[in-house]
Amino acid sequence: MNFEKGRPLDTSGREDREIRVYDMLDNLGIEYYRVDHAPANKMEACSEIDKVLGIRICKNLFLNNRQMTKFYLLMMPEDKPFHTREVSPQIHSARLSFGDEDHMVDLLDVHPGSVSILGLMNDREKRVQLLIDEDLLDLEYLGCHPCKNTSSLRIKTRDIIDTFLPAVDHNYIKIKITGD
Secondary structure (H helix, E strand, O other): OOEEEOOOOOOOOOOHHHHHHHHHHHHHOOOEEEEEOOOOOOHHHHHHHHHHHOOOEEEEEEEEEOOOOOEEEEEEEOOOOOOHHHHHHHHOOOOEEEOOHHHHHHHHOOOOOOOOHHHHHHOOOOOEEEEEEHHHHOOOEEEEOOOOOOEEEEEEHHHHHHHHHHHOOOOEEEEOOOOO
């Protein structure tokens, strides 16, 4: 795995959804570093990627309420366990479950294993509410996929919060996950 600044020089063979991420980040003037790797479908596969990028990759969970009328993207540290009973009351949702692939593709244009905050650029109808664990907001950098799990990016947290989210017209709800 090579640590590279910015987009790949050769984009042949890469999906349009990934190229659109690079285009948007470049157009916004957001600096990012990239590592290309084998598909990282599970958090365990991210430990080596973390070392190369010098960060911790976030756990990104696509969730919905019982009625499947509200959708959420939860960003949290990878070492904290997710318990719906802890998150649901903070967002006033009776019950949360993992969203299905059809909604994931329809709303964020990503497949399981590739969910990322960067997918919010594809949520033009603003149907997905971003939830961020407060511990991530203190980090200098966030790690995420460019809507494809064969690359990972290191981006300054402030650039995501102050530049990317306003550009895609999304806000976030800060939550606290204790993992208890």
